[in-house]
Amino acid sequence: MKRVIHFDEDQDKGHQDDFEFKVHDNTKQQKKKKKNGQQQQKDQKFHAANATTVPLDRATMKQMRKEMLDFRQQLPIYSGRDAIIQSIQDSPTVIVMGETGSGKTTQIPQFILEAGMASYNAGAIAVTQPRRVAAVNLAKRVAEETFTTLGKRVGYTVRFDDTSSDETLIKYLTDGMLLREILSDELLLRYKVIVLDEAHERTLRTDMLFGMVKKIQKIRKEKRSNGEDIEELKIVVMSATLDAEKFSEFFDGAKILYVSGRLFPVDSYFTQEPQADYLDASLVTIFQIHVKNPKGDILMFLPGQDAIETLTTLVNEYASQLRPSQQRLLACPLFAALPPSQQQKVFDPAPVNTRKIILATNIAETSITIPGIKYVIDCGLAKLRGFNPKIGVESLLLHPISKSSAWQRTGRAGREAAGVCYRLYTEDAFRELDDDTVPEIRRCNLAAAVLSLKASGIDNVLEFDYMDRPSRASLIRALEELYALGAIDDKGHLSELGKKMSEFPLDPTFAKVIIQSGEYGCSLEVIAIVSLLSVDSIFFTPSDKREQATESRRKFIHPDGDHLTLLNVLKAYWEVKGDVGWCKEHFINIRNVKIALEIRDQLIRFCERIDINPAATCGTDTDQVLKCFLTGFFQNSALLQPDGSYKSVAGSQTVKIHPGSAMFGKRVEGIMYNELVFTTKHYVRSVSSIQSAWLPAAAPKYFNNMKN
Numbered sequence: 220m221k222r223v224i225h226f227d228e229d230q231d232k233g234h235q236d237d238f239e240f241k242v243h244d245n246t247k248q249q250k251k252k253k254k255n256g257q258q259q260q261k262d263q264k265f266h267a268a269n270a271t272t273v274p275l276d277r278a279t280m281k282q283m284r285k286e287m288l289d290f291r292q293q294l295p296i297y298s299g300r301d302a303i304i305q306s307i308q309d310s311p312t313v314i315v316m317g318e319t320g321s322g323k324t325t326q327i328p329q330f331i332l333e334a335g336m337a338s339y340n341a342g343a344i345a346v347t348q349p350r351r352v353a354a355v356n357l358a359k360r361v362a363e364e365t366f367t368t369l370g371k372r373v374g375y376t377v378r379f380d381d382t383s384s385d386e387t388l389i390k391y392l393t394d395g396m397l398l399r400e401i402l403s404d405e406l407l408l409r410y411k412v413i414v415l416d417e418a419h420e421r422t423l424r425t426d427m428l429f430g431m432v433k434k435i436q437k438i439r440k441e442k443r444s445n446g447e448d449i450e451e452l453k454i455v456v457m458s459a460t461l462d463a464e465k466f467s468e469f470f471d472g473a474k475i476l477y478v479s480g481r482l483f484p485v486d487s488y489f490t491q492e493p494q495a496d497y498l499d500a501s502l503v504t505i506f507q508i509h510v511k512n513p514k515g516d517i518l519m520f521l522p523g524q525d526a527i528e529t530l531t532t533l534v535n536e537y538a539s540q541l542r543p544s545q546q547r548l549l550a551c552p553l554f555a556a557l558p559p560s561q562q563q564k565v566f567d568p569a570p571v572n573t574r575k576i577i578l579a580t581n582i583a584e585t586s587i588t589i590p591g592i593k594y595v596i597d598c599g600l601a602k603l604r605g606f607n608p609k610i611g612v613e614s615l616l617l618h619p620i621s622k623s624s625a626w627q628r629t630g631r632a633g634r635e636a637a638g639v640c641y642r643l644y645t646e647d648a649f650r651e652l653d654d655d656t657v658p659e660i661r662r663c664n665l666a667a668a669v670l671s672l673k674a675s676g677i678d679n680v681l682e683f684d685y686m687d688r689p690s691r692a693s694l695i696r697a698l699e700e701l702y703a704l705g706a707i708d709d710k711g712h713l714s715e716l717g718k719k720m721s722e723f724p725l726d727p728t729f730a731k732v733i734i735q736s737g738e739y740g741c742s743l744e745v746i747a748i749v750s751l752l753s754v755d756s757i758f759f760t761p762s763d764k765r766e767q768a769t770e771s772r773r774k775f776i777h778p779d780g781d782h783l784t785l786l787n788v789l790k791a792y793w794e795v796k797g798d799v800g801w802c803k804e805h806f807i808n809i810r811n812v813k814i815a816l817e818i819r820d821q822l823i824r825f826c827e828r829i830d831i832n833p834a835a836t837c838g839t840d841t842d843q844v845l846k847c848f849l850t851g852f853f854q855n856s857a858l859l860q861p862d863g864s865y866k867s868v869a870g871s872q873t874v875k876i877h878p879g880s881a882m883f884g885k886r887v888e889g890i891m892y893n894e895l896v897f898t899t900k901h902y903v904r905s906v907s908s909i910q911s912a913w914l915p916a917a918a919p920k921y922f923n924n925m926k927n
């Protein structure tokens with residue numbers, strides 16, 4: 220290895236000292252560390268025993284239960300158990316702040332259940348998670364800890380996958396699924412306790428839930444005081460940041476509980492010098508760990524799928540050159556667009572004599588415990604969504620992470636044994652980081668959120684109780700967009716179409732396109748294209764074979780643009796039955812095509828549920844497909860100008876076609892695009908050719924208004 224990265228140890232040892240620990244004495248924890256190590260081994264034995272299909276005798280079961288209880292009792296949160304239960308019993312809302320890995324997410328729901336606060340009569344416990352992978356794995360873990368079958372007492376609900384039943388008393392679910400449940404159970408009567416976990420992440424949906432559950436709690440209280448037979452709703456907000464006061468203030472001065480300590484220590488190291496190329500620095504650090512450090516898997520945080528795929532290839536190349544006497548290295552990617560079955564693979568133990576390296580986006584940043592992880596490498600960057608409401612431009616740009624994200628990343632180690640975190644930035648750079656990431660509600664397009672608020676009966680979205688109020692401009696923009704789509708009427712009330720759109724698990728524009736495909740008789744084509752657009756890219760372009768890749772792709776190009784080009788690729792893929800060699804030869808990203816096909820299956824099932832025939836096809840009349848897309852994306856259309864540029868119909872902005880588009884360099888009467896993004900310039904992507912005469916029919920209300 221020629222290049223070496225030098226690391227310095229973290230001087231302030233993370234944020235542990237910044238906490239004011241009240242419930243638990245951290246020193247006791249340190250004494251227990253040794254015992255914990257022994258317990259850990261026992262716990263692993265438990266996993267192995269639990270996996271067997273041979274029925275276990277009573278004595279073994281009793282022993283396993285005892286070992287599990289011992290493990291639970293060593294978690295830092297356990298000594299605060301009584302105080303936590305008491306506080307939840309006494310107060311309508313409680314805020315729990317605690318270190319990563321202290322046991323908040325797995326234990327508090329069990330404490331509540333054990334204390335008899337939730338039951339079939341009183342209502343269940345919902346625990347929200349910003350990410351599906353966390354919801355699924357937490358439910359699995361808690362089912363294991365309670366020795367119950369997943370889906371019975373403990374279950375989960377995530378989009379397109381519901382493993383819960385009427386018997387479920389602890390349900391882990393994504394924040395989006397709880398929002399969806401409000402549509403059919405407006406006072407969330409199914410639940411006695413709502414636990415809003417990872418509150419510090421401030422996802423758009425969790426922020427919406429803050430206001431909604433607060434309102435629901437108030438209504439239930441009023442109904443109770445009017446003598447109605449209705450349970451009080453308890454709210455528990457859990458977080459690992461320092462800003463507990465803000466949550467407390469929002470929830471009318473709710474009580475704050477601080478939980479001290481973590482299970483095992485994690486040493487953090489910073490680079491001595493800033494790193495110019497984070498990919499190169501990541502690779503060197505992986506090699507350094509693999510060659511020099513004792514056994515233990517690695518979790519590497521990267522900003523996006525591209526970086527993960529590049530690094531996976533490089534790690535695999537390196538791994539293939541290892542001598543037979545050396546420990547093997549297995550790269551496992553983890554990002555949101557991967558199918559759940561592949562995401563789940565990162566939780567499998569590494570094969571014998573192999574070190575697993577998980578290359579993940581911030582999907583792995585909070586909540587999850589990945590067994591075997593001893594080392595974390597944090598590149599210090601994340602791709603963050605941004606939105607400019609004035610011009611309607613979305614952006615996805617690389618940003619330095621916040622301190623709170625850095626601590627979360629560090630906290631993925633030290634959960635089963637002591638760990639190490641290598642930060643690929645200097646300590647000075649760390650000090651410069653913002654404390655928290657700007658809440659999503661302040662930086663993204665709010666059309667979907669506003670639609671969901673309206674569908675939940677919150678009509679005045681401008682006055683909704685937001686923890687951080689979004690700008691008026693972005694709310695107005697969202698209302699205008701929904702009105703133009705026909706989702707709300709001129710009084711701002713939800714229309715029939717809007718109601719249907721809100722039930723669809725897609726962005727409002729795509730939901731509208733799919734609903735309209737029934738009328739245009741092209742659902743088969745539209746569902747396929749929407750699925751293909753939902754993944755990053757179905758093409759791959761190796762940097763050393765750019766020209767070859769572009770050339771081989773040419774045969775799929777449809778003269779009318781990217782939407783029908785995608786369809787051509789899928790048809791060709793089906794003709795060769797997804798042959799791997801063919802995909803390689805044509806530079807098709809087979810993994811992403813498979814992900815798209817899974818999404819397609821789910822959308823087909825969804826269409827069937829709302830009486831849209833998913834097999835309706837327009838055959839060769841492909842204009843129907845483009846006209847149908849235009850019913851959702853009419854605001855994303857632009858007309859050719861005499862100077863050869865394209866000017867957007869809404870906003871008269873000059874837009875440039877991205878060089879990766881099939882329409883790049885072409886002059887046609889008009890174009891429609893799915894995305895207007897700012898990367899290095901303002902570009903439009905996923906572009907197709909349209910005729911200006913199609914516009915009025917695609918959105919009569921909108922274009923009539925423009926004329927007037």
Ligand SMILES: Nc1ncnc2c1ncn2[C@@H]1O[C@H](COP(=O)(O)OP(=O)(O)OP(=O)(O)O)[C@@H](O)[C@H]1O
Binds near residue numbers: 317325326635
């Ligand atoms: N799937 C799992 N396999 C093995 N151990 C687990 C698993 N999930 C949790 N644990 C153990 O339980 C401990 C507590 O996990 P839990 O998720 O409840 O902590 P937390 O305080 O919610 O952490 P975070 O804030 O990071 O989500 C972990 O530190 C780990 O030791």
